[in-house]
Amino acid sequence: MRLVRYRSPLGGDVARSGAVVEVAGVDRVVDLGADTLPELLAAGSAPLHAAIAAGAAAAPLLSDVRLEAPVRPGKILCLGYNYRGHVPDGVDPTADDPDFPDVFVKTPNTLGGPADPVVVPAVADDVDYEGEIAVVIGRRAKDVGIDDALDHVAGFTILNDVSDRSWQRRQSQWAMGKCFDGFAPLGPWLVTPDEAGDPQDMLVEVVRDGVVTVSQSTATTIFSVAFVVSYLSSVMTLEPGDIISTGTPQKLPAAQGSHRPLRPGDAVTVRIERLGELTTTFIGGPA
């Protein structure tokens, strides 16, 4: 299933949860009520499938609703270096693997929906994108083993870990560069594990100005989703709706050479196999 939070064409104060279903070749959004997605998923998939079957024909078009971030996470946990670089033939690609993931936090003010533009702050002149798979926790997790970790995952979505490199590097800790308002657009939907498939076999791509600047499979990650969920849960209780963003691949060599900071008017699409696409437009803000 592809699950969303959205506001209907008629508006309304409260976002609804919904499922995206294709009817006669067109995506529609079936209303699933006001509960959050982890709550809905906790009840099992049978009632959801029944609601979807009953509501599909009369559902509004996906193109007529405004999507919000699919969850409202209490925590947005992010990984630093987690994809191996490209090395010449004969060189061990695991030689530089760190022993442990590097973990940092994005604050709640960073969360954005898939339709929300990101403001390039007037004080930030080195803004960059990081296209990442975001794991959504579905069931509370504390001290879970690697073998049980994926049972606590509600599904997967896409996060652009927008970062200002200059602010990020001012001091040892990255928070200031990572936590500008709106710097974590999330979506467009949560894809449940049955449709998302193997999280260690997904192609992550970023498209900027029509050019593919990132293209790497999660088969090259250092730490698997199951390991990361288990590892984090050894320190902190993970709650339903929490997000773990699994790090970004390096840019392709040509994109590294031609990189320039994001400016108002730019658009970045993160495209992930079986998860969909998240396109974010960048706009100017108050001076």
Added chain:
Amino acid sequence: MRLVRYRSPLGGDVARSGAVVEVAGVDRVVDLGADTLPELLAAGSAPLHAAIAAGAAAAPLLSDVRLEAPVRPGKILCLGYNYRGHVPDGVDPTADDPDFPDVFVKTPNTLGGPADPVVVPAVADDVDYEGEIAVVIGRRAKDVGIDDALDHVAGFTILNDVSDRSWQRRQSQWAMGKCFDGFAPLGPWLVTPDEAGDPQDMLVEVVRDGVVTVSQSTATTIFSVAFVVSYLSSVMTLEPGDIISTGTPQKLPAAQGSHRPLRPGDAVTVRIERLGELTTTFIGGPA
């Protein structure tokens, strides 16, 4: 005023807000309703003073209620190095000042009340304390200047930024060492600015095993509260209830020499001039 969140002797599902008042030499807690402290403070102090005057005589004893963390912050922002070290006479104490604060984030699972013990996790063998003044945001702040910054502060409380040094230093980012469940005991109360006085003239002390291990005034901080609020608000929108913990002084030389990690059975008191004391006991957890 000293403002608290608490559960009454009769229990109840929802914490109440209250004011601590001294009546005939004994502290009592006057019920201020179910609103959060930033909401109450936004209405101005006159209705609070009236409620306190009307309710003081019949209020329960402070010693009979269970205090919770005075706010439920959406963000817990913390500073690294912010107190100047002690230098010999003739040496410029500002010589090593960084240009900008080092900022990191503690996740919501770290929050604890002033009466809650902190579990020393079985996987953490290098747990340390950091006694800090925590600024509580009272009014939304974005791009506020230094001169206006303190207008957005609801008051001050005490935070023990409990940290496991081994986990903190595994990688470049400190989150894993900072974000164990319960590693941010907060309280006992929010002290409003009129009673807290000048935040750049407070003595911060830590007492461990009856020995003062930290004793330094906020006059020696590198970045003032007003600067820090302004600086953070240039990046992120600060919301009512958000916490900014302003960093810890270094341990006194003798305490540095004799330091040992916190173990179950230890207790640490953070004592801050005009704010009160926060005593945290450390206990064992499941293996």
